[in-house]
Amino acid sequence: MSTRLKVISEVRQLVSPLGKFLSARARGQKLPLAVTLSLTNKCNFRCVYCNVPDIQDGEMETSDWLHAIDELAAAGMIRASVMGGEPLLRQDAGDVIRHLKRSGVHASMNSNGWLVEDRIADVEQLDVLCISIDGPKDVHDSQRRKGSWDRAVRAIELATSRGVQVVTMTVVTPKGRKTIDSVLDMAKSMGFRAHFHLEHDADCDTNLPISPDIDDDGVRELAELLLRRKSEGLPVGPSRTYLNALASKGRRLHGCDTCFASRYFCHVMPDGSVVPCLLTHRSSRSVSGRDIGYMEALEQLPQPTDAGCSCEPLQEMNMMLTFQPEVVLNALGLASRG
Numbered sequence: 001m002s003t004r005l006k007v008i009s010e011v012r013q014l015v016s017p018l019g020k021f022l023s024a025r026a027r028g029q030k031l032p033l034a035v036t037l038s039l040t041n042k043c044n045f046r047c048v049y050c051n052v053p054d055i056q057d058g059e060m061e062t063s064d065w066l067h068a069i070d071e072l073a074a075a076g077m078i079r080a081s082v083m084g085g086e087p088l089l090r091q092d093a094g095d096v097i098r099h100l101k102r103s104g105v106h107a108s109m110n111s112n113g114w115l116v117e118d119r120i121a122d123v124e125q126l127d128v129l130c131i132s133i134d135g136p137k138d139v140h141d142s143q144r145r146k147g148s149w150d151r152a153v154r155a156i157e158l159a160t161s162r163g164v165q166v167v168t169m170t171v172v173t174p175k176g177r178k179t180i181d182s183v184l185d186m187a188k189s190m191g192f193r194a195h196f197h198l199e200h201d202a203d204c205d206t207n208l209p210i211s212p213d214i215d216d217d218g219v220r221e222l223a224e225l226l227l228r229r230k231s232e233g234l235p236v237g238p239s240r241t242y243l244n245a246l247a248s249k250g251r252r253l254h255g256c257d258t259c260f261a262s263r264y265f266c267h268v269m270p271d272g273s274v275v276p277c278l279l280t281h282r283s284s285r286s287v288s289g290r291d292i293g294y295m296e297a298l299e300q301l302p303q304p305t306d307a308g309c310s311c312e313p314l315q316e317m318n319m320m321l322t323f324q325p326e327v328v329l330n331a332l333g334l335a336s337r338g
Contacts, residue, residue, distance in 0.1 A: 020076050021033060021264065021321070024076075024264075030262075030263050030264070030295075030298050030299055030301075031075070031076045031263075031264055032072050032075055032076055032077045032264070032265070032294070032295070032298055033076060033077065033078055033079065033264045033265060033321075034077070034078070034079040034080070034264070034265040035072055035077050035079075035080050035081075035265065035266055035267070035268060036080070036081045036083060036265075036266070036267040036268065036277075036278070037068070037080055037081070037082050037083070037268050038083055038084060038267065038268065038269050038270050038278070039059070039065065039082060039083070039084055039085070039087045039090050039092075039093060039096065039270060040059055040085040040086070040087065040089055040090050040270050041053055041054075041055045041056075041057055041084065041085045041270055042084065042085045042086065042089050043084060043085040043086045043089070043112070044086055044089060044112070044115075044145075045086065045112050045114070045144050045145045045148065046145070047143060047144050047145075047171075048142075048143050048144075048173075049143070049171060049173060052084070052085060053085060057269055057270045057271045057273075058270065058271040059090075059270045059271065060270065060271065060272050060290060062092040062095055062096070064272060065092070065096050065099075066095070066096070066099050068268060068272070068289060068290075068294055069096070069099050069100055069103055069105070070103065071289075071293060071294045071295060072294050072295075073103040073105055075294070077105055078104075078105060078106060079105065079106045079108070080100050080106070080107055080108070081108045081109070081110065081313075082096060082097065082100075082107065082108070082109040082110070083109065083110040084110075085270075086111060086112055086114070086115070087109060087110070087111065088109075088111055088114075088115040088116070088118075088119050088122070088123075089115070093122055094119065094122030094125065097109070097122055097125045097126060098122075098125055101125055106127050106128075107125070107126050107127050107128075108126060108127060108128035108129070108130060109123070109128075109129055109130065110132070110169065111123075111129065111130070111131060111132070111155070112131070112132050112145075112148060112152065113131045113132065113148070113151050113152035113153075113154070113156070114145070114148060114151050114152075114155075116129070116131075116154070116155035116158060116159065117151070117154055117155065117158055120158055120159075120162065123155075123158075123162070123164065124162040124163070124164055126159075126164050127164070127165065128164070128165045128166070128167060129155070129159045129164050129165070129166050129167075130166075130167050130168065130169050130195075131152050131155050131156055131159075131166060131167075131168050131169075132144070132169055132170075132171070133149075133152055133168040133169070133170055133183055133186070134170055134171055134173070134176050135170065135175070135176040135179035135182055135183060136149075136179055136182045137149040137150070139175055139176050139179055140152070142175070143171075143173060143175070143176065153190075156168075156190055156192060157190070160190070160191060160192070166191075166192045167192055167193045167194070167195055167237055168183070168187065168192055168193075168194050168195065169195045169196070170183050170194060170195070170196045171197050171198075172196050172197065172198055172214070172222060173214075174214060177214065177218070177222065180196070180222070180225060180229075181229070184229055184234045184236065187234070187235045188234055188235055192235065193235045193236070193237040194235060194237055195237035195238060195312055195313075196222070196226065196237075196238065196312065197311065197312055197313075198214065198219065198222075198251060198310060198311075206279050206280070206306055206307065206308070206309045207306060207307060216250030216251055217250075219246060219250045219251050219310065220246070220247050220248075220250060222246075223244075223246035223247035224247050226238065227240065227243045227244070227247065230243070237312075238312050238316065238330075239316060239319070239326055239327045240326055240330070241319055241324050241326045241327045242312060242315055242316055242319060242327065245315070246310055249310075250310070251309070251310045252307055252308040252309060252310060253308060253309075253315055254318075255307055255308040256276070256280060256303070256304035256305055256306040256307070256308050256309075257303060257304070257305055259276070259277075259303075259304070259308065259314065259318060260318050260321050261277045261280070261304065261314060262276035262298070262301045262302070262303050262304065263303070264317075264321055265277075265314075265317055266298055266301065268289060269286065271288075271290070272288055272289050272290030273287065273288050273289065273290075273297075274286060274287050274288070274289045274294060274297040274298060275301070276301060276303070277311075279306075279309050279311060279314075280306055285301075285302055286301075287300045287301050316331070
């Protein structure tokens with residue numbers, strides 16, 4: 001399919017959900033437009049900046065996840081992101097992906113790439129595969145797992161060859177901050193867009209420092225660098241609107257009380273509990289979708305009240321839902337360089 005036809009198709013797919021969103025917003029109702037499904041906290045890595053594998057939540061069975069998808073899709077879910085831990089550690093990850101696609105839901109997956117070659121038949125069902133790349137091989141392997149850079153590169157090559165759109169996510173650490181250009185050069189040569197996520201506290205506590213040596217001035221410098229590279233035509237994933245906000249405000253773009261998390265997007269944990277997002281799962285009350293139903297859980301979910309974050313996927317979603325044109329065009333791959 002040509003780029004033009006693909007864009008037209010994507011725009012058409014958004015027309016009905018847009019109407020539902022406008023109606024829900026006018027009535028003060030919640031709508032699960034985008035949902036993150038954390039299949040597991042288990043991971044075959046022990047990244048230096050992440051404690052998710054230490055979280056002892058139970059895990060739902062395959063049938064539970066398929067039921068959750070049925071309910072959320074019927075209620076208006078149009079996008080789902082499958083993640084973990086490492087989601088491909090679950091043998092039923094492919095079943096979940098296929099059920100999302102049968103339900104008409106745009107499906108993406110976040111993966112460290114280690115198991116992609118073994119599970120390519122499942123991965124090729126995705127619309128988007130997001131692979132973690134923390135920098136060149138020495139930086140990446142030292143922060144994640146020895147040998148993981150080679151497997152991540154192989155995962156990108158395989159998924160691309162199967163027609164799956166690939167993006168990468170780089171966790172910006174003090175070590176990795178110096179190798180941003182290396183990631184962008186790799187993105188240009190391999191044909192993917194590179195996204196960047198500030199390192200948070202390992203327990204996802206946004207009230208703690210994001211990382212040693214990365215203060216608000218460091219965040220602004222990062223944003224300004226990415227803006228320059230985007231203007232130069234390099235495949236920087238974040239929108240200019242988001243990067244300008246980051247350059248202006250630093251690590252907190254606004255408080256959690258004005259975020260659309262818990263209203264139009266949310267996060268389902270491995271045990272079926274519903275939280276606004278992973279960054280607030282410890283500080284905000286969760287509600288069990290498995291016990292009372294996922295829409296009822298969303299309705300009962302309180303709005304988080306923390307100081308806020310600059311998490312790119314969450315903030316880009318907030319900006320899209322306030323109809324900021326460049327953000328929408330960037331998501332469709334149509335934003336200008338300048």
